[in-house]
Amino acid sequence: MRLVPTILCGGVGSRLWPVSRDLHPKPFIRLADGQSLLQKAFLRGAVLPDVEEILTVTNRELFFKTKDEFGEVNQTQLPTSFILEPFGRNTSAAIAAASLHVSETYGADAVLLVLAADHLIADQAAFVDAVADAAVLAQQGNLVTFGIQPDAPETGYGYIEAEGSKVLRFVEKPSHEKAVEYLQSGRFLWNSGMFCFTAGSMLEAMEQYCPDILLTTRTCMAQARSVEGKGVKEIELDSGSFAKVPDNSIDYTVMEKSSKVAVVPCNIGWSDIGSWSALADLSAPDANGNRIDAQAFLHDVTNCYIHSDKRVIGAVGIDNLIIVDTPDALLVADKSRTQDVRHLYAKLKSQGHDAHKHHLTAHRPWGTYTVLEEDASFKIKRIEVKPGASLSLQMHHHRSEHWIVVSGMAKVVNGDTELFVRTNESTYIPAGHKHRLENPGMLSLVMIEVQSGEYFGEDDIVRFQDTYGRV
Known part of the structure; x- marks a missing residue:
């Protein structure tokens, strides 16, 4: 088997503003161990057997930053390739471009393992086993998704109804009542957004279900500027031809329509770190339930998360708050409302404020x-x-x-x-x-x-x- 872990590094992570911004998105957030989510995604794929290279699809504005991140952890000098988009066109275009590259480079039977750049997986051994199971199904012609065993009625994730490895249907983010019903039934899994398939199987499916996306992406790849040297290959897509590629997700265009979709149920310690509450949960609380990632001085403070890279934070008489301090922006939010941080990002962007785009x-x-x-x-x-x-x-x-x-x-x-x-x-x-x-x-x-x-x-x-x- 020829395996190509493929990292999709797009999106903004608006719910993690003010640390996450357009030119410093969520994958570049560093955790307590000093590694970014992006670096963890790279290492997650790099240690698997039979890996030919790490392929990354990202915005061209993030190329040098991504390259530097990989350079810090790529101790074995594993070859890396980058497909550089001029702007986002969703996961269908990214996966089409990746499949075309892998098919041309390694053959239609090569296996792509599609990983998100901003997820966290705590159990690497379980992940390796899940990938091995997925690769077997992929080599049999299946388009494989990874379903996470749910442990709570989560309304922020899509769901997969399954019997064993057979997918019965995909379900959009449910209401709380529906999520409780799904959890109690035992038939539903969280949709992780990770996939495994051969290049040929995905290209064949896209030819059937979204030929317009495949055709326009193929044209774009043919017109791309390619540069290679020192174990790094850059494929820079032309903005004019890429603008003609329809914007749609791979779930909608292929996975929800194909009869050859399979799922690997797994319990791998997965999280998409979708809010400040989720990020706070990665650190242990003190005796008052506070999680502190800062030089902080507290008096009568309970159940708060406080983050600051530089400035000293003082807090008195507060409960259940998220406080995130950066050199040019401060977030204060009720812990139960962290999903709504995205509305602040949207307002900053609509008003053209620099704080949505970049840091100082x-x-x-x-x-x-x-x-x-x-x-x-x-x-x-x-x-x-x-x-x-x-x-x-x-x-x-x-x-x-x-x-x-x-x-x-x-x-x-x-x-x-x-x-x-x-x-x-x-x-x-x-x-x-x-x-x-x-x-x-x-x-x-x-x-x-x-x-x-x-x-x-x-x-x-x-x-x-x-x-x-x-x-």
Whole structure:
């Protein structure tokens, strides 16, 4: 068997705002052990037998961030491929593209194991056994889904009615009364959103049930830009042709219609971490029922979850609250209403507020920058450049920049001059000057950038040369 774990890394995770945002979505949230949900998904697939590569379908804006996440945990240098979407088109398009890639690369009999990037599975051994059972069914021509044994009348999940491995029907998220009925019947499983099938079986099913999605995705893959090197392959989809792919879920287009659908019932410690309450439950409560992921000072506080990366949190006389603090946004919510956090995200997005899209710290292929302060006439950033990395050769029309190195050494192109700027030294970049920043050292380069001018948007960048193909 040739197995290709396929990670779908899309969506926003709006119920986990303000930590989850458009350009830092839920899969990148780090848990108490220091690993992100995305890294756990990678490792979950990487340790399985017969794995050829890890394939990931994600937004192209998240490629370098995803690549860095994998690099931290890919100790065996397992090959990785990325199908990069210009925007989301739901799971049918993602799975069609993945199946086409796997079929072309490894053959129609190769098995895809489709994993979500933002789920948590606590029992790896049980997961390995479930995958082995699913692979057998997949090689027999079945489209296999994983059904989770329910332990509560959960209304936030879809359900599968089954007899053994036979799927009788899929059911949308039920009312509480229906969920209780499903739990008591013993015939229903939670729909995990994980799948297993051969590339050929899925392509054949899509040809039958959603030929428009398959045809447009096939055209898009044929027109994609492909780059390969050092164990990493990038397949970047063209936005014009991808816009023609219909937007629909694989559950609706194929799984609910096919007569060849099977299910593997399993108890693997699965959770989709769909709210702050679910994330809070991963940590042990103290004697007062509080779960604290912060430097917090409490007086008469019970049954609360408090999260903060930096600032000290003080709380007095509160009960049953979720408090999540980030450098530019604070969430305070009743613990019983955490599903409604998505409404805050929707309001921020509809009003074009930056807090729905990105954090003050932004990730780039070369490192990170953090906005320290901003006003109408200036912006101050902390910039960190990875060893050996460089920014593009670029120019700004509307702003000048003053660079002060605080750690490491910078190699700088400033107009017609090339120079080295060491710790406690600086250089000034006038508006209209071509410039480039590079870290030639073995340690991270840290500098403070002071921008002055009339406009500070990231779109005021004219790139002339770029290591990362962004010209």
